[in-house]
Amino acid sequence: MRDTERELHFHLELEALARSREDAARRELEARQAFGNVTYYREEVRGMTLLRWIDRIRQDAKYAVRGLARAPGFTATVIVTLALGFGVNAAMYTMLDQVFRRAPEGVVAPGNIRRVYEDQSRPREPGGREAYPHFTYPHYRALMTVAAPVQLAAFSASDSVSIIDGTSHVPARESEVTASYFTILGVRPRLGRFFVGDEDSIETPTPVAVISDAFWRRTFGADAHVLGRSISVDHRPVTIVGVAPEHFAGIDLDLVDIWVPANMHESSITTGLPWYETFHSSFKVIARIDQPNEEPRFAGAGTVALRAVHLQGAAYDSTSKIVFGPITEANGPAKPAEEVTVATRISWIAMIVLIIACANVTNLLLLRASRRGREISVRRALGASQARLYEQVAIESTLLSLLGGAAALVVALWTGHALRRLMLPDVHWATSALDGHTMLFLLGLSLLIGVGAGAAPALHGTRSNLSDSLKAGSREGAYRRSRLRSMLLIVQTALCVLLLSGAGLYLRSLDNVKSISVGYRTDNLTVVTPTFVTAADHSAELAAGVPAAAARLSVLDGVEAVAYAATSPIGGWASQQIRLPDRDSLPAFAPDPRPSYNVVSPNYFRTVGIPILAGRSFDNSDAAGPGGAVIVTKTMAQVFWPGTSALGKCLILGTRSNPCSTVVGIAGDVHRLGIIEQPVQQYFVPLEGADWPPTNLIIRTQPGRADAVDREATRILAQAIPGVDAARVRRMADILEPQLRPWRLGATLFTAFGILALAVAGIGIYSIVAYGVSQRTNEMGIRVALGAQTSDILDLVVGEGVRVLAVGVGLGVATSLLLGRFLASLLFGVSPYDVSTLIGAAASLGALGLIACALPGWRAARVSPVIALRAD
Numbered sequence: 123m124r125d126t127e128r129e130l131h132f133h134l135e136l137e138a139l140a141r142s143r144e145d146a147a148r149r150e151l152e153a154r155q156a157f158g159n160v161t162y163y164r165e166e167v168r169g170m171t172l173l174r175w176i177d178r179i180r181q182d183a184k185y186a187v188r189g190l191a192r193a194p195g196f197t198a199t200v201i202v203t204l205a206l207g208f209g210v211n212a213a214m215y216t217m218l219d220q221v222f223r224r225a226p227e228g229v230v231a232p233g234n235i236r237r238v239y240e241d242q243s244r245p246r247e248p249g250g251r252e253a254y255p256h257f258t259y260p261h262y263r264a265l266m267t268v269a270a271p272v273q274l275a276a277f278s279a280s281d282s283v284s285i286i287d288g289t290s291h292v293p294a295r296e297s298e299v300t301a302s303y304f305t306i307l308g309v310r311p312r313l314g315r316f317f318v319g320d321e322d323s324i325e326t327p328t329p330v331a332v333i334s335d336a337f338w339r340r341t342f343g344a345d346a347h348v349l350g351r352s353i354s355v356d357h358r359p360v361t362i363v364g365v366a367p368e369h370f371a372g373i374d375l376d377l378v379d380i381w382v383p384a385n386m387h388e389s390s391i392t393t394g395l396p397w398y399e400t401f402h403s404s405f406k407v408i409a410r411i412d413q414p415n416e417e418p419r420f421a422g423a424g425t426v427a428l429r430a431v432h433l434q435g436a437a438y439d440s441t442s443k444i445v446f447g448p449i450t451e452a453n454g455p456a457k458p459a460e461e462v463t464v465a466t467r468i469s470w471i472a473m474i475v476l477i478i479a480c481a482n483v484t485n486l487l488l489l490r491a492s493r494r495g496r497e498i499s500v501r502r503a504l505g506a507s508q509a510r511l512y513e514q515v516a517i518e519s520t521l522l523s524l525l526g527g528a529a530a531l532v533v534a535l536w537t538g539h540a541l542r543r544l545m546l547p548d549v550h551w552a553t554s555a556l557d558g559h560t561m562l563f564l565l566g567l568s569l570l571i572g573v574g575a576g577a578a579p580a581l582h583g584t585r586s587n588l589s590d591s592l593k594a595g596s597r598e599g600a601y602r603r604s605r606l607r608s609m610l611l612i613v614q615t616a617l618c619v620l621l622l623s624g625a626g627l628y629l630r631s632l633d634n635v636k637s638i639s640v641g642y643r644t645d646n647l648t649v650v651t652p653t654f655v656t657a658a659d660h661s662a663e664l665a666a667g668v669p670a671a672a673a674r675l676s677v678l679d680g681v682e683a684v685a686y687a688a689t690s691p692i693g694g695w696a697s698q699q700i701r702l703p704d705r706d707s708l709p710a711f712a713p714d715p716r717p718s719y720n721v722v723s724p725n726y727f728r729t730v731g732i733p734i735l736a737g738r739s740f741d742n743s744d745a746a747g748p749g750g751a752v753i754v755t756k757t758m759a760q761v762f763w764p765g766t767s768a769l770g771k772c773l774i775l776g777t778r779s780n781p782c783s784t785v786v787g788i789a790g791d792v793h794r795l796g797i798i799e800q801p802v803q804q805y806f807v808p809l810e811g812a813d814w815p816p817t818n819l820i821i822r823t824q825p826g827r828a829d830a831v832d833r834e835a836t837r838i839l840a841q842a843i844p845g846v847d848a849a850r851v852r853r854m855a856d857i858l859e860p861q862l863r864p865w866r867l868g869a870t871l872f873t874a875f876g877i878l879a880l881a882v883a884g885i886g887i888y889s890i891v892a893y894g895v896s897q898r899t900n901e902m903g904i905r906v907a908l909g910a911q912t913s914d915i916l917d918l919v920v921g922e923g924v925r926v927l928a929v930g931v932g933l934g935v936a937t938s939l940l941l942g943r944f945l946a947s948l949l950f951g952v953s954p955y956d957v958s959t960l961i962g963a964a965a966s967l968g969a970l971g972l973i974a975c976a977l978p979g980w981r982a983a984r985v986s987p988v989i990a991l992r993a994d
Contacts, residue, residue, distance in 0.1 A: 200486055200526065202529070208564060210878065212560050213560075216557065218465065221375065221452045228366075230309075232449045235410055236448070236449070237448070237454050238408065238445075239444070239456055240428060241455070242441075243441050255406055256406060258401045259384075264431045265424050269420060274407060276300045278298040278384075278406070283380070296382060297378045297382075298383065301383070304332075306410045309367060312338075312365045312368065317330065317332070322383060329360040332365070334365075334379050335367060373449060421443070428443075429442060463864075471621060475878055478882050480574075482614060485607050485611060486890065512577075516573055520568075523569070526568065534560055535555060545867060607890065612933060614886060615934060616930045618930075618934065619934025620938050621872070621875055622876045622963035622966055622967060623963040625875075625963075627959050628873070628949070630951070632866055641732060644858065645854075646824070647820065647854040648831070648854070650819040650849050651850040664843065665815045666843075668815070672723070674842070675819070675821060675834070683728055683821075684725065685724075685730065686816040687809070688809070688816060690857070692795065692857055709761050719806060721809050721816075722740070723740075727789060729821075730820060736769055736787065748775055748781050749783060751783065752784065752806070753785070753786060755792065755803065769788065770785060771784075883970070883971075884971075887927070888977060895981065902915060927967075927971040931964045934964070
């Protein structure tokens with residue numbers, strides 16, 4: 123019985139367990155029915171995370187890659203167009219960022235650093251004043267007496283030097299600084315130390331130096347034992363005491379390789395006084411101002427101190443005052459260099475190129491969207507939302523833009539180096555033309571343009587008629603005119619005409635400037651200037667050696683004439699007190715009442731090509747000084763002795779008690795300082811017996827012999843003048859080049875950007891017309907089958923393109939005329955409304971556009987009707 127009970131109990135437990143499981147399953151089923159679709163909720167939760175968006179972007183990106191791979195021509199055209207537009211703008215951005223915005227590397231709290239300027243009266247400048255960034259050492263010393271608690275430092279502009287380390291000669295850039303320079307900037311040495319204690323004493327030269335980290339690595343291989351090493355800087359022995367921190371290369375655009383104490387400064391002008399007590403040095407001054415209220419206090423005290431020093435010098439400006447600027451020099455109150463001004467204006471031209479490129483790309487994307495109209499309609503019919511379709515198109519355009527940005531890195535690097543060489547060739551840049559800032563700029567620009575350019579195609583696709591698109595069947599590429607496409611083509615055409623007209627005006631201005639006669643024959647003219655290692659007085663050596671060298675050079679083969687003078691042609695000027703015997707004051711003459719003079723050899727006028735209009739040139743019997751001979755220029759003769767001949771007239775040089783110097787000749791007018799200047803008064807005195815020694819050899823060579831004569835002149839000078847270090851050889855063209863550079867720069871860049879815009883516009887016009895023709899293959903086949911001739915097809919295709927181009931050219935000409943007044947100040951000798959230039963720009967683009975339209979039209983006229991109809 124007991125076994126039976128246990129067995130029955132076992133079966134009862136099994137039944138109970140089975141029933142409990144059935145209840146649990148039923149309850150779970152009821153719970154599921156009450157809760158709803160679990161998979162749906164799982165997808166909903168997943169959609170609330172980034173995973174959904176990442177997955178969608180991944181899908182759309184893969185789809186876009188496949189689509190772009192199937193259209194390599196379209197893809198390549200868009201990438202190249204964007205690369206050109208992006209690359210040029212990235213290069214301009216990098217340059218302007220370094221010039222105007224970026225603070226120098228390694229400086230602590232650069233916002234508290236101020237550059238110090240002297241605001242002076244300059245009647246010829248706009249506004250009548252100019253901020254001057256250079257101070258002599260007496261001025262700096264006066265500012266130091268009233269600066270506290272403001273910290274001041276002085277430093278010289280970077281200059282080229284030769285470093286001799288053992289037997290190696292290394293070119294470098296040197297700056298002379300006070301010891302407070304590094305302290306104010308908050309710079310800490312990487313190795314060793316900076317200048318301390320007596321090394322800052324201005325009275326005693328201290329032969330120590332600090333080198334930059336880049337120079338340490340480049341020249342010394344990052345040798346940790348470089349401290350204490352002796353090197354020679356332009357034949358001056360110095361000991362390296364420190365290495366600056368990484369990336370620090372001074373606070374100007376010009377990099378610095380080596381810093382030496384300011385007491386190492388050497389002046390080439392002998393006055394009998396130490397250089398630091400004369401007004402012949404040039405330093406820039408910076409201040410660290412941590413408290414805002416100290417700035418106006420120091421400005422007032424510094425102005426008083428500065429005016430007191432001016433009273434001791436040669437000139438006094440009672441209105442001069444101290445002003446401040448930020449550490450970034452280009453943002454200061456001083457007048458920027460012409461090259462910087464041109465670079466700023468050219469940046470707007472680069473933006474126009476970008477607009478043209480974006481208009482082209484948007485047009486191509488619109489055409490592609492039109493070709494994909496049926497595909498988009500099918501996706502809409504299957505339930506795709508407008509946001510989803512826009513997302514897909516935007517990802518495709520963004521992918522294209524990113525690829526264009528990647529290709530633009532190469533364009534930016536090449537263009538950046540080219541722009542630096544063109545715009546600021548004298549700057550030795552401390553940073554690369556392509557850096558992290560440029561890459562971030564390109565990334566941001568690519569994303570912005572990619573998303574923006576995709577908006578129009580996305581809206582075009584989602585707004586098309588769904589029923590008509592689905593009914594189109596295989597004729598999904600049926601051609602439809604688009605006002606937006608026409609407007610974009612008109613915009614890029616107008617902007618291209620604007621750039622081409624600007625290029626033409628700048629080229630005309632350059633030709634006009636180059637055609638100005640400066641009074642000299644500038645061809646085949648060379649100026650050779652001896653230089654010395656020491657700053658001692660070398661007058662006696664020059665007075666004996668330069669004429670001897672000229673005599674030896676005059677008999678060389680390839681030399682037409684040789685002369686020597688105190689000042690080279692267009693190389694500066696000097697003035698002295700002069701009087702007329704019967705007047706107490708000089709005749710009034712604008713813009714400059716003070717005549718300048720030069721001390722020259724007898725053969726000077728024939729060598730440099732100045733004509734003697736009346737009288738004679740100097741001969742060996744003429745002597746300088748009171749009672750000697752004088753030759754005046756035509757302008758000076760007319761001002762001093764109006765209505766009568768100046769020959770034989772008396773000119774008193776120096777004090778009134780001096781005897782008369784006699785005018786023996788009247789020379790043609792020559793320019794004194796620049797190519798573009800008003801007539802000036804000048805006179806010439808003989809070198810024989812003059813106070814100034816001859817410092818310049820002037821040689822006129824036969825064509826093609828300049829290089830050989832230059833080498834021989836250097837050798838002869840070294841033999842004729844003991845102690846000469848080297849000879850500075852300059853062609854007259856090189857002397858004039860800095861003044862021609864702004865015009866040449868504007869003409870070169872305007873032309874380069876104009877050609878680039880022309881190329882981008884040509885590619886765009888051709889691509890758009892060709893793409894449109896490809897959509898009309900069926901239509902062209904039908905027309906040919908119905909009897910249309912080649913001329914008819916050409917008229918159809920070219921006519922539509924030319925009509926749009928004509929509107930764009932007309933708008934471009936009108937815009938050029940409207941903006942002409944803004945270009946007037948940049949031009950010389952040509953009106954901004956010059957008709958021939960505008961006609962040339964319009965004709966150039968019209969011809970290019972006609973060719974770009976004719977090529978696809980010719981291909982369309984040769985379409986086989988059988989092939990075209992079979993594709994329907």
